[in-house]
Amino acid sequence: EAQVTQNPRYLITVTGKKLTVTCSQNMNHEYMSWYRQDPGLGLRQIYYSMNVEVTDKGDVPEGYKVSRKEKRNFPLILESPSPNQTSLYFCASSYQTPYSGNTIYFGEGSWLTVV
């Protein structure tokens, strides 16, 4: 079954404590991306990756890091989380980029609260 798996699904953490949200896809997709969803703002892209070792900033990259060492995994790293990073996070993947109309698969989301 085609899947994008995120972990953890729910997390409450404290300001400044480094955390990683993992994302893994089983479809051999080249393109992966992270979004955050906030009320009234829709989804905004944080980072994306066109392929292994190729990553770039999205619209709201501040406070986040990513890596793409292998095709299936695209972890999101918060080195020093702050309360304004409290949000719902989605990982997405597709065979090629969204521009080509390929189906984009989303993970189920990770609810992150920073206190």
Add this chain to the structure above:
Amino acid sequence: GEDVEQSLFLSVREGDSSVINCTYTDSSSTYLYWYKQEPGAGLQLLTYIFSNMDMKQDQRLTVLLNKKDKHLSLRIADTQTGDSAIYFCAESYTASKLTFGTGTRLQVTL
């Protein structure tokens, strides 16, 4: 930059048709999408339309695209309580991302 706008809330009676509207600013968009998000769940792709099309129908869903006015709509026929969700429109203008609207919360009343 590109911008996608939606109204925040829509309430309809069960059995009626729902029409969710979306406007976008970038005329270079190639694909426009509708996603559904149920409470506590991820995003489910409902349908998408290529920018050279005016209309696409898929069972109860009808997508209309007016490129001149940069207006996209999603019509849900015979709306059911299970259609209650947040609906996002999105466009793919650049090769790197989807640009999402703010989402429209559809409430279906009995």
